[in-house]
Amino acid sequence: MMQLTKRALNVKPSATLAINAKAKEMRANGINVINFGAGEPDFPTPAYIREKAIEFTKQGNILYTPASGTLEIKKAIQDKFKKDNNLEYKTSQIIVSNGAKHSIHNVCQALLEEGDEAIIPAPYWVSYPELVKLSGATPKFIFGKEENGFKITPEQLEEAITEKTKLFILNSPSNPTGSMYTKEELEGLAKVIEKYDQLAVLSDEIYEKLVFDGNKHVSIASVSEKMKEKTIVINGVSKAFSMTGWRIGYAAGDEQVIKAMSSIQSHATSNPNTIAQVATVAALEGEGEDLTMMVKAFDERRKYIVKRLNDMKYISCVMPKGAFYVMPNISKLKKCVYEGKEIGSSTELCRILLESAKIACVPGIEFGGDDFIRLSYATSLENIKEGMDNLEAFVNTL
Numbered sequence: 001m002m003q004l005t006k007r008a009l010n011v012k013p014s015a016t017l018a019i020n021a022k023a024k025e026m027r028a029n030g031i032n033v034i035n036f037g038a039g040e041p042d043f044p045t046p047a048y049i050r051e052k053a054i055e056f057t058k059q060g061n062i063l064y065t066p067a068s069g070t071l072e073i074k075k076a077i078q079d080k081f082k083k084d085n086n087l088e089y090k091t092s093q094i095i096v097s098n099g100a101k102h103s104i105h106n107v108c109q110a111l112l113e114e115g116d117e118a119i120i121p122a123p124y125w126v127s128y129p130e131l132v133k134l135s136g137a138t139p140k141f142i143f144g145k146e147e148n149g150f151k152i153t154p155e156q157l158e159e160a161i162t163e164k165t166k167l168f169i170l171n172s173p174s175n176p177t178g179s180m181y182t183k184e185e186l187e188g189l190a191k192v193i194e195k196y197d198q199l200a201v202l203s204d205e206i207y208e209k210l211v212f213d214g215n216k217h218v219s220i221a222s223v224s225e226k227m228k229e230k231t232i233v234i235n236g237v238s239k240a241f242s243m244t245g246w247r248i249g250y251a252a253g254d255e256q257v258i259k260a261m262s263s264i265q266s267h268a269t270s271n272p273n274t275i276a277q278v279a280t281v282a283a284l285e286g287e288g289e290d291l292t293m294m295v296k297a298f299d300e301r302r303k304y305i306v307k308r309l310n311d312m313k314y315i316s317c318v319m320p321k322g323a324f325y326v327m328p329n330i331s332k333l334k335k336c337v338y339e340g341k342e343i344g345s346s347t348e349l350c351r352i353l354l355e356s357a358k359i360a361c362v363p364g365i366e367f368g369g370d371d372f373i374r375l376s377y378a379t380s381l382e383n384i385k386e387g388m389d390n391l392e393a394f395v396n397t398l
C-alpha cells in the first residue's frame with residue numbers, strides 16, 4: 001500500500017466544487033435543482049477576448065513563454081496596477097500564474113513553512129486554510145463580526161499576531177461575504193501590520209471590479225510605501241472578465257518574493273497557457289463595457305435576493321458591497337425541527353435544502369461560520385426567483 005504524506009492527509013477537497021458537482025449531477029438526472037453554489041459569473045467571456053485568442057491560434061506558433069509570463073502580459077498588468085490601484089511595479093515584480101489560486105499557492109510556498117502561522121479573517125474563502133496547510137504552516141482565524149459587516153478590527157488583528165505570524169491574508173471584496181474594507185479601515189489595519197517586520201500581507205483583490213453602490217476598491221498596498229513593500233497583491237481575469245476557464249491570475253510585489261515564486265512555478269507548471277496569456281492582454285486593454293453590463297445585472301440580483309431572504313422567517317441577510325455572494329444568517333433556522341430532529345448545523349441544513357427545496361447552497365462551516373450559508377447569485381434572476389420561492393415554501397413548513 002502506498003503511504004500518503006501528512007500533507008496529503010491534511011488537505012480537504014474543495015467543498016464549493018463538490019456542491020457544484022452534486023447539483024450538476026442531480027440536474028443530469030432530471031431533477032430541477034437551482035444552483036446557488038457557483039463561484040463563477042454566468043456570462044460568456046466577452047467576444048473581443050475570444051476573437052483575439054482565435055486569431056492568435058490561427059498563426060500556429062503556440063509555444064512556451066517565459067515561465068512567469070510574457071513581457072507583453074506583464075506590461076498590460078503593470079498598466080492595470082497603475083491605472084486602477086495607483087501602484088507602480090517593475091515587470092520583474094510581476095508573475096502570471098495558472099489562475100489567482102496558483103499565484104496564492106506560490107506565495108504560500110515562498111513565504112511559509114513549518115512552525116509559521118498565517119492569519120486568515122473568517123468567514124474566509126475555502127482555499128486559504130488549505131493552501132496555508134500545504135506549505136506546512138498553521139492557519140489562525142479571526143472572526144469578522146456580522147455587525148461589523150464581517151470585517152475584522154485592528155485590535156483583533158493585533159491580538160492574533162505572534163512572533164510566528166508570517167502572513168496576513170486579506171480578501172476585499174470578500175468571498176464569501178461580499179464585505180469591503182474602506183480606505184480608513186485599511187489604514188487602521190496597516191498601522192498594526194507596519195509594526196511587525198516579519199509580517200507580510202497577501203491581498204487577494206480578484207473581486208475588485210465587482211462592486212456596487214459607487215463603492216471603490218482600495219488596495220491595502222496603496223495606503224503607504226511600507227505597505228507596498230510588505231504586500232503581495234493577487235488579482236486575475238476569472239471574475240471581472242468571465243474567464244474562469246482560461247486560468248490566468250497574477251501577483252505583484254517584492255522582487256525577491258516574485259522571483260522565488262517564479263522559480264517554484266517554473267518547476268511545477270512552466271508558463272500559464274500561452275493562448276490565454278494573449279487573450280488576457282486583450283481583456284486588460286479592453287474598454288470594459290461587458291463589465292458594466294455584468295455589474296448592473298449582479299446589482300439587480302443582489303438587491304432582489306437580499307430582500308427575499310430578509311422577508312423570510314428565521315433568516316436575516318447583510319447587504320453585500322461587492323463580489324456575487326450573499327451570506328445569510330441561519331442561526332434561527334438551525335434551531336428548527338425538521339422530520340422530528342433539530343436541524344443543528346449549516347451542513348445538515350444544506351443537505352436538507354438540496355433534497356427538499358431543490359436548491360444547492362454551501363454550508364457556512366466551510367468558510368468558518370456555522371451560523372451562515374453561502375449563496376452565489378451568479379445565476380439568472382429567473383433562477384433566483386424560483387430558488388427563493390422554493391426556500392420560502394420550505395421555511396414556511398417549519
Ligand SMILES: Cc1ncc(COP(=O)(O)O)c(C=O)c1O
Pocket residue numbers: 039098099100101102125171174175204206236237238244247248249
Ligand atoms: C477569493 C478568491 N480568490 C481567488 C479565486 C481563484 O481564482 P482563479 O480562477 O483566478 O484561480 C477565487 C475563485 O473562486 C476566489 O473566490
